[in-house]
Amino acid sequence: MIDILVKEIQKKDNPTVVGLDPRLNFVPTFIKEEAFEKFGKTPKGASEAFLMFNKGIIDAVSDLVPAVKPQVAMYEQYGAEGINAYIETIKYAKKKGLVIIGDIKRGDIATTAEAYSDGHIGKVDIEDEQCIVYDEDSITINPYLGYDSVEPYINNCKNFNRGLFILVKTSNPNSGEIQDLIVEGEALYKRVGRLVNKWGEELIGNSGYSQIGAVVGATHSSQAEELREIMPNNYFLVPGYGAQGATAKDLKVCFNKDGLGAIVNSSRGIIAAYKNAKYTELQFAEAAREAVIEMQKDLKSVL
Numbered sequence: 001m002i003d004i005l006v007k008e009i010q011k012k013d014n015p016t017v018v019g020l021d022p023r024l025n026f027v028p029t030f031i032k033e034e035a036f037e038k039f040g041k042t043p044k045g046a047s048e049a050f051l052m053f054n055k056g057i058i059d060a061v062s063d064l065v066p067a068v069k070p071q072v073a074m075y076e077q078y079g080a081e082g083i084n085a086y087i088e089t090i091k092y093a094k095k096k097g098l099v100i101i102g103d104i105k106r107g108d109i110a111t112t113a114e115a116y117s118d119g120h121i122g123k124v125d126i127e128d129e130q131c132i133v134y135d136e137d138s139i140t141i142n143p144y145l146g147y148d149s150v151e152p153y154i155n156n157c158k159n160f161n162r163g164l165f166i167l168v169k170t171s172n173p174n175s176g177e178i179q180d181l182i183v184e185g186e187a188l189y190k191r192v193g194r195l196v197n198k199w200g201e202e203l204i205g206n207s208g209y210s211q212i213g214a215v216v217g218a219t220h221s222s223q224a225e226e227l228r229e230i231m232p233n234n235y236f237l238v239p240g241y242g243a244q245g246a247t248a249k250d251l252k253v254c255f256n257k258d259g260l261g262a263i264v265n266s267s268r269g270i271i272a273a274y275k276n277a278k279y280t281e282l283q284f285a286e287a288a289r290e291a292v293i294e295m296q297k298d299l300k301s302v303l
């Protein structure tokens, strides 16, 4: 997965990930009306609206960006219908040549982790048959339960050429409450960064980067700089740009000298760009495309 991701980033000359975090108040009225007319104001109606909206966004940006990151919670809240929209979004984006980063942030003990891992990035056994279910290329996971909770994902990365982005230093304002605690003389996020680097050592691809990446928030620049230093081979998934306030200057430190090493997510800043007064609802996809082009320019200006 990592070599394909790096190739796509280079081909499109763009380290931007579009976050597919739909919410009903981001979906234009004309799409909601169509979905609700078919399925009512029900979980199925909401999920249909998300899928139509996502397809519009994907069509508008797929030639510009290497990857999309659907955030599962937005879909999961609508139950089975929502999950179906999540899976259909993945299928559609894959058909358009996009790398999928499933933002599922799973974390549990080993046996449970195995089930999550098989469902999302491996295969599930159905007696003598095996079946691919979600089919993301990579997923986000939480490592704070320790290695036995991470190993099942690493095994599937090896077996199925998948990738991980492991939470190391998250973008939210309170992330320091736990992640910045000093443990045996160094901040916990650094300790976790070193672990992630070690876990990724045996999965380094031709690009020089590991299938095992890290989530490092753009909103914590100095911590990101330290992590870049101790994790040279791990790709960073960098959230926090745009809606959470981080700028290209803040996240420059997430990149290596080769101009690679980080992929920057923006969700609301792209999918809800049409809320800006210069657009109408009908222009939601065009607005997303223009937001991606702006973001690409902005990121490239610091690389």
Ligand SMILES: O=C(O)c1cc(=O)[nH]c(=O)n1[C@@H]1O[C@H](COP(=O)(O)O)[C@@H](O)[C@H]1O
Pocket (backbone or CB within 6 Å): 019, 021, 071, 103, 105, 140, 169, 170, 171, 172, 215, 216, 217, 239, 240, 241, 242, 243, 244, 265, 266, 267, 268, 269
């Ligand atoms: O793993 C993530 O993607 C993630 C980690 C993190 O530290 N902070 C963070 O915001 N995210 C996700 O990145 C997206 C940010 O969305 P926007 O703030 O709208 O760009 C959401 O899907 C978050 O769940």
